Structure formats: structure tokens, C-alpha cells
Amino acid sequence: MNRLVLCIVGVIACIAACQALPEPDRLGGRIVNGEPTTIEAYPYQVSIQRTNGFHFCGGSLIKDNIVLTAAHCMQKYKAGEMQVRLGSTNSDKDGEVVSVESFKFHEDYDSSLMINDVALIKLSSPVRMTAKVRTIDLAKDTPKTGTPAVVTGWGTTCFLFCSSPKILQMVDVSVLQIEDCRKEPYAYGEESILETMVCANGEKKDACQGDSGGPLVANGVQIGVVSWGNGCAWSSYPGVYADVASLRSWIEKNSAEL
Numbered sequence: 001m002n003r004l005v006l007c008i009v010g011v012i013a014c015i016a017a018c019q020a021l022p023e024p025d026r027l028g029g030r031i032v033n034g035e036p037t038t039i040e041a042y043p044y045q046v047s048i049q050r051t052n053g054f055h056f057c058g059g060s061l062i063k064d065n066i067v068l069t070a071a072h073c074m075q076k077y078k079a080g081e082m083q084v085r086l087g088s089t090n091s092d093k094d095g096e097v098v099s100v101e102s103f104k105f106h107e108d109y110d111s112s113l114m115i116n117d118v119a120l121i122k123l124s125s126p127v128r129m130t131a132k133v134r135t136i137d138l139a140k141d142t143p144k145t146g147t148p149a150v151v152t153g154w155g156t157t158c159f160l161f162c163s164s165p166k167i168l169q170m171v172d173v174s175v176l177q178i179e180d181c182r183k184e185p186y187a188y189g190e191e192s193i194l195e196t197m198v199c200a201n202g203e204k205k206d207a208c209q210g211d212s213g214g215p216l217v218a219n220g221v222q223i224g225v226v227s228w229g230n231g232c233a234w235s236s237y238p239g240v241y242a243d244v245a246s247l248r249s250w251i252e253k254n255s256a257e258l
Contacts, residue, residue, distance in 0.1 A: 034171030039089045042152045044136035044222075045168065047085040048073060048121070048213060051099075055091040058153040058214025059084065060222055061135050064126040066255045068138075069213030070225050070242065071105035071119045079103055084123060087132035089168045091154040095132065099124040104258055106250060115196045117227040117242040118251060119213075122258045136215065138252075139223040142198055142245045147175040149200055149218035151226065151239070155211030173200040175218060176238050187236040196246050198224050201238035216241045 039045065046067055048057040057073035067084055079100045088095025105119035127133055143149070152170045181199035182190045193199065200216055216224030224241030244251070 034169045036165070036167045037089075037152065037170040039087060039095070039132045039168060042150075042168065042170065042215075042217075043087070043130075043132050043134035044215060045152050047088070047091045047154060049083050049085060049091075049097075050077075051081060051083050053083075053092060055085075055154050057212045058155070058226065059121065060215040060225075061086065061127070061133065062138065062222075062251070063135060063255060064129070065123045066258065067121040067123065068215075068222070068225060068251060068255075069119050069121060070227055071109040071117045072111060072114070072227070073213045074103055074105045074119045074121075075111070082121075084121065086127055087130060090166050091168070092166050096127060098127060102258060104254055106247070113194060114228050114240070115194050116247065116250075117196070118225055118247050120251065120255050120258055136217065137221045138248050139218075139221045139245045140248065142177060142243055143175045143218045143223060145175060145177045145180045147218050149173050149175050149216055149223065151200065151211065151214065151216045151224075153211030153214040153226065155214075171202060173202040173216075173239070175200050175223070178243075181238055181240070185236065186238060188230075188238075188240075193240065196243050197227070198241050198243040199238040200224065200241060 044060045046059045046061055047055045048059050049055050057069055059067040059069035062068045079102050082100040084098050086096050101122045101124045103121045106116035109116045150170055150172055176199035178193050182193045211226045214226045215222045222244050224244055227240050227242045229239045230237035
């Protein structure tokens with residue numbers, strides 16, 4: 001009994017400490033307080049999986065054989081250990097499953113700073129465009145602060161002790177350009193929010209674990225890639241995304257060469 005009490009007290013103390021002294025969850029990939037949706041509404045969304053079907057990251061189809069995702073999603077796997085599910089509302093069934101031929105993450109990706117957090121996956125064969133499978137265009141400019149945006153994925157629906165939904169989720173958020181994300185009332189500061197990043201937040205809404213690599217979309221184009229954050233939907237810590245506009249030249253060049 002004493003061990004059980006100590007364990008419970010320890011967990012509570014840990015949670016309290018994490019909230020009192022937050023440290024950015026650099027690899028958390030941060031959909032909280034969103035709602036279920038369908039792949040027809042977001043046909044560019046894909047699930048990146050282990051070959052056993054386990055979903056571990058999101059991505060977006062930017063060419064008929066190229067998926068854009070986060071660099072930190074690609075650190076533990078070889079191409080032959082991954083597959084991509086497209087055209088399905090469910091992360092664990094339906095749609096089309098395609099093997100991965102190769103991938104490349106940004107050569108200047110830094111896991112401690114989380115800069116240049118983008119990667120490209122080349123599918124083993126091109127996919128056919130349908131109502132459930134579509135490419136998405138990349139943003140040329142970062143939208144101004146306050147621009148409505150949407151993030152989608154199959155990530156956990158809260159920060160701690162939550163399972164991931166099997167049904168695609170979406171949440172509406174608002175863009176925060178880096179100069180605004182660095183300032184109060186937000187708590188990251190200039191040292192954490194760097195030039196290849198863009199932020200987004202909502203009222204107790206965010207991306208969360210398992211959404212990493214997924215798309216942040218505004219005005220019909222992809223403006224961000226889910227990257228990192230401190231917790232999920234914490235008011236002082238917006239979600240942080242790789243800024244597609246600032247990384248667009250690398251994405252275009254390498255997607256043509258991959």
C-alpha cells in the first residue's frame with residue numbers, strides 16, 4: 001500500500017512540476033479539443049506508419065510520389081521499416097498503403113534547437129488522385145498573425161495518459177508569426193522561436209503527440225509542418241511548426257532530386 005501511495009504521489013508531483021516549470025517538449029509533435037473529420041475534407045493528409053501498421057507521424061502529399069513531414073519523425077527508421085497510408089479517415093484501415101522507397105531530412109536539422117524540422121519521403125510508386133487523395137500546394141509567404149488555419153492528424157487528444165484516436169481529427173487555430181510568438185503573453189522567448197518556425201494556437205486547442213509531421217494549412221495552402229511545443233494546448237505555449245515558406249526552396253529542390 002505504501003508503495004502505491006508513493007507512486008501516486010510521485011506521479012502527481014511530477015505533473016505539478018512539469019506544469020510549474022515547463023521545459024519545451026522538443027520532440028512532442030504537439031489535436032486537442034478538435035473534432036473528428038473525414039479524409040475527403042483533408043485529402044492531402046497521410047499517416048506515416050511502421051510496416052506493422054502502427055501510426056507514428058503525420059504527413060502531407062505534395063506530389064503524387066512525395067510526402068512532406070518532420071525531420072524528427074525520420075530519426076529512428078530506415079525506409080524499409082515504414083509505409084504510408086493515404087486516402088483513409090482511419091489510421092488503421094482502408095485507403096491505400098504504399099511502401100517507402102527513400103527519404104531525406106534537412107541536412108541542417110538540429111534536434112536540440114528544432115530548426116529546419118522538415119523531411120521528404122519518396123513513395124515506391126506514384127498514387128492516383130481521387131476525392132480522397134490530393135496534393136496540397138506550399139505557401140510562398142507566411143500569413144500574418146491572426147490568420148485562421150487548420151491542423152489535422154491522428155495524434156493524442158491530450159498531453160498525458162491519452163490514447164491516439166483512429167479517426168482523423170481537425171482543429172481550428174490562428175497563426176502567430178515568430179515575432180509575436182516570442183513575446184508575452186507567450187513564454188518561449190527569442191532563444192526558442194527561430195527563423196524557420198511559425199506558431200499557431202487556439203482556445204485550449206492544439207496539435208499533440210502523434211500529429212508530428214502533419215500539415216498546418218491556411219488559405220488552402222500548407223504553411224507549416226507540426227514540429228514541437230511545450231505540452232499540448234497550454235495557453236502560454238503555442239504549437240510550433242516548421243515554416244514552409246522559409247523552407248520552400250529546400251523542399252522543392254529536394255523533392256525534385258529525391
